[in-house]
Structure formats: C-alpha cells, structure tokens
Amino acid sequence: MATATTGNFRCMMCGHDYTDKVEKGEDRERSCPKCRSNSIRHMKKKAADK
Amino acid sequence: MGPKAIDAGRHPNIELLTYSEVEEVSGYVGNFVATIRKKARYVDHTLCNACEECVKVCPVSKPDEYQMGLSSRRAIYIPFPQAVPCSYILNMDDCLGNNPIACGKCADVCEKKAINYDDEDELVVREVGAVIVAIGLDVYDPTEMDEYGYTRHANVITSMEFERLICAGGPTAGHFVRPSDHERPKRIGFIQCVGSRNPKIGRPYCSNICCMNTIKDTLLLADHYPDTENFVFYQDIRAFGKSFEDMFQRSKETGTRYIRGLPGDVEEDPETGNLVVTVENTTQRGGNGRSGLERYELDMLVLSVGVIPPKDLAKISGMLTLSKTSDGFFMESHPKLKPVDAPTRGVFFAGFCESPKDIKDSVCQAGAASSRAGALLNAGQIQIEAITSRIDEIECKKCGLCAKICPYGAITWQKGEVATVIEAACAGCGSCGATCQFGAITMRHFTDDQLLAQVRAILARKPEDKVFVFACNWCSYAGGDMAGISRIKYSASNRVVRTMCSARVSEDMVLEAFRCGAPVVLVSGCHYADCHYINANRQTVVRVQRLWDKLEKAGVRPERLQLEWISAAEGQKFAKVMNQMEELRKTVTIKEIEHGREALKPKPKKAAKKKEAAATAG
Numbered sequence: 108m109a110t111a112t113t114g115n116f117r118c119m120m121c122g123h124d125y126t127d128k129v130e131k132g133e134d135r136e137r138s139c140p141k142c143r144s145n146s147i148r149h150m151k152k153k154a155a156d157k
Numbered sequence: 158m159g160p161k162a163i164d165a166g167r168h169p170n171i172e173l174l175t176y177s178e179v180e181e182v183s184g185y186v187g188n189f190v191a192t193i194r195k196k197a198r199y200v201d202h203t204l205c206n207a208c209e210e211c212v213k214v215c216p217v218s219k220p221d222e223y224q225m226g227l228s229s230r231r232a233i234y235i236p237f238p239q240a241v242p243c244s245y246i247l248n249m250d251d252c253l254g255n256n257p258i259a260c261g262k263c264a265d266v267c268e269k270k271a272i273n274y275d276d277e278d279e280l281v282v283r284e285v286g287a288v289i290v291a292i293g294l295d296v297y298d299p300t301e302m303d304e305y306g307y308t309r310h311a312n313v314i315t316s317m318e319f320e321r322l323i324c325a326g327g328p329t330a331g332h333f334v335r336p337s338d339h340e341r342p343k344r345i346g347f348i349q350c351v352g353s354r355n356p357k358i359g360r361p362y363c364s365n366i367c368c369m370n371t372i373k374d375t376l377l378l379a380d381h382y383p384d385t386e387n388f389v390f391y392q393d394i395r396a397f398g399k400s401f402e403d404m405f406q407r408s409k410e411t412g413t414r415y416i417r418g419l420p421g422d423v424e425e426d427p428e429t430g431n432l433v434v435t436v437e438n439t440t441q442r443g444g445n446g447r448s449g450l451e452r453y454e455l456d457m458l459v460l461s462v463g464v465i466p467p468k469d470l471a472k473i474s475g476m477l478t479l480s481k482t483s484d485g486f487f488m489e490s491h492p493k494l495k496p497v498d499a500p501t502r503g504v505f506f507a508g509f510c511e512s513p514k515d516i517k518d519s520v521c522q523a524g525a526a527s528s529r530a531g532a533l534l535n536a537g538q539i540q541i542e543a544i545t546s547r548i549d550e551i552e553c554k555k556c557g558l559c560a561k562i563c564p565y566g567a568i569t570w571q572k573g574e575v576a577t578v579i580e581a582a583c584a585g586c587g588s589c590g591a592t593c594q595f596g597a598i599t600m601r602h603f604t605d606d607q608l609l610a611q612v613r614a615i616l617a618r619k620p621e622d623k624v625f626v627f628a629c630n631w632c633s634y635a636g637g638d639m640a641g642i643s644r645i646k647y648s649a650s651n652r653v654v655r656t657m658c659s660a661r662v663s664e665d666m667v668l669e670a671f672r673c674g675a676p677v678v679l680v681s682g683c684h685y686a687d688c689h690y691i692n693a694n695r696q697t698v699v700r701v702q703r704l705w706d707k708l709e710k711a712g713v714r715p716e717r718l719q720l721e722w723i724s725a726a727e728g729q730k731f732a733k734v735m736n737q738m739e740e741l742r743k744t745v746t747i748k749e750i751e752h753g754r755e756a757l758k759p760k761p762k763k764a765a766k767k768k769e770a771a772a773t774a775g
Binding site: 119135144146 | 481483684685686692695702705706715716718719720721722737741
C-alpha cells in the first residue's frame with residue numbers, strides 16, 4: 108500500500124488554499140475543490156507560508 | 158476452454174509455453190525479444206502418461222488451490238482437469254524433499270521414469286513481432302469486508318467457492334452441500350457487488366460479470382434442486398447483453414426473490430449454523446415512509462465477489478511501458494477507435510486485463526487482437542508518423558534524462574553514451590525535446606525554433622491584449638474546435654499554439670512568451686485518463702510546477718501561468734477557461750508585463766560570463 112501524507116495546495120485560478128492527501132507515486136489528476144480548475148500548485152513549505 | 162487449449166497446443170504455428178513466466182521484454186514493434194522462465198516441473202511431460210501412480214503414493218496433503226481449498230491435493234498433481242499438457246507437476250515447496258532418501262516414492266513407482274528431482278528452471282528467449290497481453294484477472298478477497306462474516310461463519314462462501322461446490326468435477330462431485338454440516342442448503346442468499354462499485358474500499362468500478370453469474374447460479378439451482386429458495390440482495394441488476402434480460406426474467410419466474418438492498422449485518426445461529434441477514438429493502442416502504450428493514454434466515458450465503466486487476470499487471474506494465482486506468486486495469490490506446498491496441502506499438506490486449514468483461518467480450522477482443530497482430534506482421538513493414546525525435550550526437554551531453562522520461566521507452570541510452578531514438582517506437586509526444594536542457598533533441602515538425610518563432614510572431618504586436626495558449630493536438634485543441642462548431646461564445650483574445658502533446662511545451666517556450674510580453678499563458682492538455690502518449694502529460698505538471706516556482710522567484714505573479722486539462726468533447730470548458738483567462742489578463746498591468754520581460758531574461762551562463770570578461774580584459 109502506498110504511504111499517504113498531506114500536502115498544501117493552492118488553486119492558481121481562484122486562489123483557494125487547501126490540504127489534500129498525497130500518496131507516494133500517486134497518479135491522479137488534481138482539480139480545485141472550489142472552482143474545479145486544474146491549475147493546482149503543490150505548495151512547498153516556504154511558498155505556503157507566503 | 159480445454160479443447161481450445163489442446164487445439165492450440167497441437168497447432169504447428171503455436172508454441173505453447175505452459176508453467177512459464179515472462180521475465181523480460183525488450184525491443185519494439187516487430188522486434189520484441191522476450192525472455193521467458195520455464196519453471197521446473199520435475200516431471201518430464203513428454204514421458205508422463207498421467208497414470209496417477211505417483212499420486213497414490215505421495216504422502217503429502219495440501220489444500221487444492223483449484224478447488225478453492227475445499228479439497229486437498231498431493232505434492233505431485235495436475236493443476237486442473239484438462240490442463241495442457243496433461244502431465245503432473247511436482248511442487249517442490251510441498252514435496253518432502255528432492256533427496257530420494259527422504260521420500261522418493263513417486264519416482265519409485267513411475268514406470269516411465271518421468272520424475273527428475275534435479276530439474277531446474279530454464280530461461281528461453283523468443284523473438285516476436287507483436288505481443289498480446291492476456292493475463293486475466295484476480296478475484297476480490299472479501300476478508301476485508303467482514304460485515305458479511307466471511308471469516309467468521311462457515312456457511313458464508315464466495316461465488317468462486319460456490320462454483321466449485323456445484324461443479325460435477327468439484328470437491329463434492331457436484332453434490333451441493335454447505336461447509337458446516339455437509340447438508341444440502343435449502344435457503345440460499347446471494348449478495349451482489351462484494352468488492353465492486355464500492356469507492357470506500359477503492360473499487361468504484363462494476364465488475365461486469367457478477368450479476369449474470371448469480372442469475373446463472375439461481376437458474377442452475379432451480380434446475381438441479383427445485384425445492385431451494387433463492388434470495389438475491391442487489392443494488393442494481395445489470396443484465397444488458399444478448400439474452401441476458403431473458404435469463405433474468407427466467408430466474409425471477411423460477412421463484413428467485415430479488416431484494417434491492419445490500420445487507421448491513423450477517424449473524425450466525427450457533428446451534429444450526431444458519432445465517433440471519435438483516436437488509437433494508439429499498440423497494441418496500443414502511444408505514445413511516447422509510448424503507449422496510451427485513452430479516453432473512455438462510456442456510457447459506459454466497460458473496461458475489463468482484464474482480465480485480467491481476468497482481469502481475471504492474472510487472473507487465475513496466476516491461477511493455479503500458480499505462481493503467483484509475484481502476485488499475487491496462488489503458489487502451491483509444492477507448493473507441495483502438496480498443497484492443499496498447500499505446501505501445503505492437504502490443505495488444507485481450508480479456509480482463511484491459512477491463513472487466515464476460516467470456517463473449519473477451520473472445521471478441523482476443524479475435525480482434527490476434528487480427529490486429531496478424532495484420533501488423535503480414536504487412537512486413539509499418540508506417541509511422543513523421544513526427545519523431547532526432548538526437549544530435551554532438552550536442553547530446555549523455556545525461557540520459559530523455560531516456561528516463563520517454564513514456565514509450567523509445568530512447569536507448571547507456572551511461573557515458575549518446576542517447577539514440579528508436580523511431581519505430583517513438584510516438585512523437587515531444588516530451589524528450591522539452592526536457593533536454595542542451596537543445597540536442599529535435600522534434601520533427603515541432604522543432605524548438607518553429608515553436609519559438611510562433612510564440613514571437615503571435616506576441617510581436619500588442620501582446621498585452623492577448624491570452625497566450627499552448628494546446629495539445631488531441632484534446633484541448635480539439636476542445637477549441639468543439640467550442641467553435643458548437644457556436645459557444647467566448648473571449649476572442651486567445652492565440653493558440655498547437656503541439657502534439659502538452660509535454661512538448663518546454664519551460665523556455667513559456668518563459669519566452671512572458672519575455673515577449675504575454676500577460677497570461679495557458680498550458681492545456683488531455684485529462685490524465687485521456688493522455689494520447691501513455692502518461693506524457695505528467696511531465697507537463699512537473700514542468701508547470703517548476704515554472705510557478707521560477708516565476709515567483711523572479712517576482713512574477715505565478716497565477717499568470719495556468720494549467721488546464723480540456724478534453725476534445727469539452728467545448729464548454731474550453732470556452733469557460735478562455736473567459737477566465739481573459740478576466741485574468743485584465744488584472745495584469747503593463748508594469749507587471751514589463752517587469753516580467755526583464756526579470757525572465759535568460760541569465761548568461763558562468764562560462765559565457767568568464768569569456769566575456771576575458772575578452773573585455775584583453
């Protein structure tokens with residue numbers, strides 16, 4: 108089984124910040140839970156703090 | 158299937174390698190090289206006449222896998238009736254030892270001297286032009302769904318175990334009895350969708366065969382044992398094939414009761430071994446308007462288990478560079494137009510490994526796959542698109558990155574050597590060209606120079622008024638066409654550059670668009686499941702993530718770069734995204750554009766700087 112952690116994501120279209128499950132080696136299409144855009148940036152810790 | 162397997166074994170053009178496993182496949186269409194491990198059988202099948210004398214003297218008793226553990230077998234056995242070749246194999250894990258002193262009884266009684274304890278695995282190599290992947294399926298193990306009591310109650314069995322119990326060649330010779338007391342069950346329940354259509358356990362797909370299998374079982378019971386009462390607990394009955402609805406109706410006419418609702422609880426009466434099933438019948442309304450809660454006492458409960466991708470799927474996937482759907486089955490080249498072709502040229506699918514399907518569909522697909530393979534081989538040559546990669550041997554820095562990311566394994570590379578492209582295997586996605594940092598890869602018809610020239614030409618005049626779009630050929634560009642032919646209105650400010658795959662769009666192309674004054678840039682491609690180049694568009698995601706970081710570092714708003722997956726049918730989404738991009742464009746100021754132009758200018762490399770400094774000093 109793949110190990111799952113959580114990651115911070117930001118929708119680059121609507122600016123919605125959220126956390127979601129991240130699995131090692133995962134292969135899934137991400138979309139914003141708010142606006143359904145695919146412009147989802149996986150925020151590294153530094154970027155997320157900004 | 159037995160006679161078919163025998164026919165195949167006798168066919169002069171078919172070499173049947175049984176009890177064997179593919180270890181490795183290399184090469185490409187027309188030139189595959191397969192390395193196959195022929196496992197040691199310890200019995201020479203050319204000598205063995207299946208006289209059964211060895212079985213009679215073997216002292217080992219193990220659960221018989223073919224009979225679902227409901228009976229036992231010896232260490233030397235025929236895996237299943239009608240096995241081809243009809244010869245025994247000796248399971249060395251079960252055998253008391255290959256030292257004849259330890260046991261050796263089977264060898265003693267074998268008149269043909271067919272038993273060889275020193276037999277070893279053999280690796281054979283075969284050169285083949287095409288590969289048909291038909292690795293079948295595995296059955297869902299219901300132990301994780303213990304609300305049905307499979308691990309706790311003896312009379313809860315799976316549909317596979319039911320098949321063995323009712324089969325004339327089964328452990329009870331077709332006498333249908335229940336496991337707890339070997340009495341014939343009179344009230345039998347079937348629970349549908351165990352391990353299927355259940356997102357909670359990660360199996361949201363329909364297994365396709367279970368409904369009809371249960372209907373067949375109820376008809377079989379009604380025919381053999383007319384006094385049995387059958388109850389089927391279901392959420393939907395999917396009987397959509399030829400004559401299937403007729404079978405469903407016949408099953409109901411025999412008295413089988415279909416109860417819409419899946420049981421929430423199964424309890425066992427410890428004295429009788431009977432099972433009490435509690436189910437919410439959603440077709441019955443209680444007095445308070447709620448669905449009716451019903452209880453059934455049954456002699457036996459059959460879990461209609463779903464199917465899962467075979468466990469070897471990942472291994473085969475790696476060997477042949479195949480991709481998987483979200484359900485875990487192999488992904489075909491195109492769901493409608495190329496349903497038996499794998500994305501890798503020369504590889505075809507047959508049966509369950511591609512998606513759950515019944516025997517009829519599997520046979521159809523197998524026929525289609527063999528025809529496709531036959532047509533390919535008989536042609537003697539293949540036609541490929543001229544859109545393939547070419548590597549400049551002088552520019553190549555031998556890093557091997559292109560070989561690592563090629564979804565088709567079409568680039569060969571050894572450490573310290575120049576990478577080379579196998580053009581017959583290259584599908585032309587261009588991800589290698591976008592990845593190469595040294596400009597060593599030229600993508601024919603979509604060269605860097607050609608694409609950059611388009612970027613510059615589009616943004617040569619009034620770039621601040623334009624929404625710059627990279628669209629992949631197969632999906633998002635076609636999505637734009639769909640929006641057009643559907644007469645959907647959207648902002649006219651977009652300017653589209655077409656690439657075969659979104660993975661062809663290099664970082665430099667996006668940065669060049671910003672340098673040329675593009676206020677916003679959209680990179681668009683196929684949805685994950687639709688990627689026409691196996692999984693090349695995952696490279697797009699990696700690249701765009703990196704670009705967002707770069708833009709932010711350069712003080713450019715990363716939001717100015719957007720990423721969208723738009724399918725060929727999503728004209729509405731294309732129009733919506735274009736309107737959103739236009740709104741975004743309006744928020745970008747001239748000052749921001751100018752800052753971007755400057756901040757994203759390529760920095761001279763250290764070596765060039767030194768050269769320049771030396772020239773100045775000189």
